[in-house]
Amino acid sequence: MFTYVKSNGVGYYYSTLLKSMHAFATRKGGVSESPYTSGLNLAFGRGDDEMVVLQNLRLLASAVGVDAERVISLPQVHGTEVLTVTSADAGRGYTKPANGTGDGYMTLDKGVPLGVKSADCVPVLLEARDADGRVLAVAAVHAGWRGTAGGIVVNAVKALRHSCGDAEIYAAIGPCIGACCFEVDKDCVDEFDRLCGREIVDACFIRAQNGKYYGDLVKVNRMLLHSAGVDDAHIDAAGICTCCHPDRFFSHRYAAKHHDGKRGTMLSVIWK
């Protein structure tokens, strides 16, 4: 179950399923003032000064109880690779040079907050627990439609299993664009068909009368998690559409329709 919290003005969601500390930030709170990023923009290069983005990071970090200087979040490229990071990587992408790109992370180390940025794309936070319920490792992925189709969430499960053996995997799927708003062309559906197979396409895409398709990215990620052996009871999903609630979330689609794509970006973060 997802719960909304407001702390020092910063609004974020968390899943009661995960034991690890984590947060799916909204745009609520923060000091960004430009009309389209107003609130808690957590990405460089969207019109805010770097100092404003870092101030937003500190506000979020203070609200959720993590060290802002240690949050890792590299520039994202809609890839499918999940990087294994350690405490030596802490801070990369925000307070230290990125030196690379990344859409997914896994760590065994404590106090290494993994951050993924999104504005409609699917943020997924995961943890691996041993038989006694102790968290062994955490992971975070940014799954846009390309990352989703390419199976980045499956790669995160593989990375956790590679390091933790036959641990139980738990996953929380944050707020993202819903099937109500994720309209795509046949080319996109064909790519899902090629990469994920017919069963997922039939279950997750609906053809509209105008020839367009509507896709359910949460359901695709859920089915991919099943295929990777994750029990459905170990998967939680916010079920909130970012595009339908532009007051609460930054949304790529909403911004593209209403203000030339100008928008901020949210951060989801998990740490052991």
Ligand SMILES: [Zn+2]
């Ligand atoms: Zn919607």
